[in-house]
Amino acid sequence: xxxxxxxxxxxxxxxxxxxxxxxxxxxxxxxxxxxxxxxxxxxxxxxxxxxxxxxxxxxxxxxxxxxxxxxxxxxxxxxxxxxxxxxxxxxxxxxxxxxxxxxxxxxxxxxxxxxxxxxxxxxxxxxxxxxxxxxxxxxxxxxxxxxxxxxxxxxxxxxxxxxxxxxxxxxxxxxxxxxxxxxxxxxxxxxxxxxxxxxxxxxxxxxxxxxxxxxxxxxxxxxxxxxxxxxxxxxxxxxxxxxxxxxxxxxxxxxxxxx
Amino acid sequence: xxxxxxxxxxxxxxxxxxxxxxxxxxxxxxxxxxxxxxxxxxxxxxxxxxxxxxxxxxxxxxxxxxxxxxxxxxxxxx
Numbered sequence: 001x002x003x004x005x006x007x008x009x010x011x012x013x014x015x016x017x018x019x020x021x022x023x024x025x026x027x028x029x030x031x032x033x034x035x036x037x038x039x040x041x042x043x044x045x046x047x048x049x050x051x052x053x054x055x056x057x058x059x060x061x062x063x064x065x066x067x068x069x070x071x072x073x074x075x076x077x078x079x080x081x082x083x084x085x086x087x088x089x090x091x092x093x094x095x096x097x098x099x100x101x102x103x104x105x106x107x108x109x110x111x112x113x114x115x116x117x118x119x120x121x122x123x124x125x126x127x128x129x130x131x132x133x134x135x136x137x138x139x140x141x142x143x144x145x146x147x148x149x150x151x152x153x154x155x156x157x158x159x160x161x162x163x164x165x166x167x168x169x170x171x172x173x174x175x176x177x178x179x180x181x182x183x184x185x186x187x188x189x190x191x192x193x194x195x196x197x198x199x200x201x202x203x204x205x206x207x208x209x210x211x212x213x214x215x216x217x218x219x220x221x222x223x224x225x226x227x228x229x230x231x232x233x234x235x236x237x238x239x240x241x242x243x244x245x246x247x248x249x250x251x252x253x254x255x256x257x258x259x
Numbered sequence: 260x261x262x263x264x265x266x267x268x269x270x271x272x273x274x275x276x277x278x279x280x281x282x283x284x285x286x287x288x289x290x291x292x293x294x295x296x297x298x299x300x301x302x303x304x305x306x307x308x309x310x311x312x313x314x315x316x317x318x319x320x321x322x323x324x325x326x327x328x329x330x331x332x333x334x335x336x337x
Binding site: 145160161244 | 273308320323
């Protein structure tokens with residue numbers, strides 16, 4: 001037991017010291033001779049249209065020049081969902097002392113005028129709009145604002161709103177269990193990697209979307225490749241948000257669901 | 260434009276102080292949402308609408324998480 005504590009302290013100190021050593025290697029902020037200030041930014045601004053065929057420079061940098069980076073960012077999202085489950089599934093013994101001692105939120109729900117608002121109707125109007133907007137953001141990520149991450153967050157937000165308002169017995173569509181949502185979140189990085197491997201099949205490099213073996217022009221191939229990659233990011237982010245929500249709800253029980 | 264940025268940054272400082280010294284957790288969570296809202300405006304003013312979009316969505320989601328946990332936590336600092 002003592003050895004375990006020593007090992008824990010050693011790991012914590014290492015994690016604290018390593019960033020301070022590593023940050024010394026980074027260039028100073030505002031240094032005119034560093035790579036981003038001297039040539040990298042100019043290269044992106046000049047060559048984005050001719051090399052990537054995408055009007056949105058942010059998307060072309062994220063999914064093209066730094067595609068490998070974004071792939072492991074999606075993996076990090078998935079791992080964060082797993083970490084939340086691992087932490088929250090460790091249930092304390094004196095659970096009733098920590099939670100639900102008394103619940104002031106349920107006794108006082110505010111002025112009585114809010115009870116006359118029909119929340120089901122509100123949700124049924126708002127939710128389709130948010131979902132349509134999420135699909136728009138996903139498919140136009142190459143042209144306009146947003147991309148895979150924002151679309152996934154919007155879809156996850158729709159699920160959150162649904163859970164907040166609709167009671168559990170009426171919530172029969174799209175009701176995932178914790179295990180299923182984690183496994184679907186894991187397919188996000190997988191879809192991303194498949195989008196990269198499609199370029200390898202056509203004889204190109206990893207993540208070279210112009211080499212996808214389909215009889216279409218190169219700019220269209222490029223947008224199809226970006227779409228596959230962004231669908232992967234969307235699935236990963238959406239299911240990670242749902243996973244964290246499910247983990248919280250398993251730990252904390254709700255009064256609305258008991259009646 | 261510079262004046263607008265200065266106003267927004269001062270708003271951020273004021274919100275942070277009110278979060279630190281707030282007594283009611285529920286009000287603190289709502290004020291935290293206002294923090295992310297003002298940050299969103301800052302990103303728009305600085306010319307980064309992509310980041311502003313992300314900040315808006317993530318601000319809402321984190322607030323909902325906080326509210327769902329708060330719904331069943333005993334409010335100690337009342």
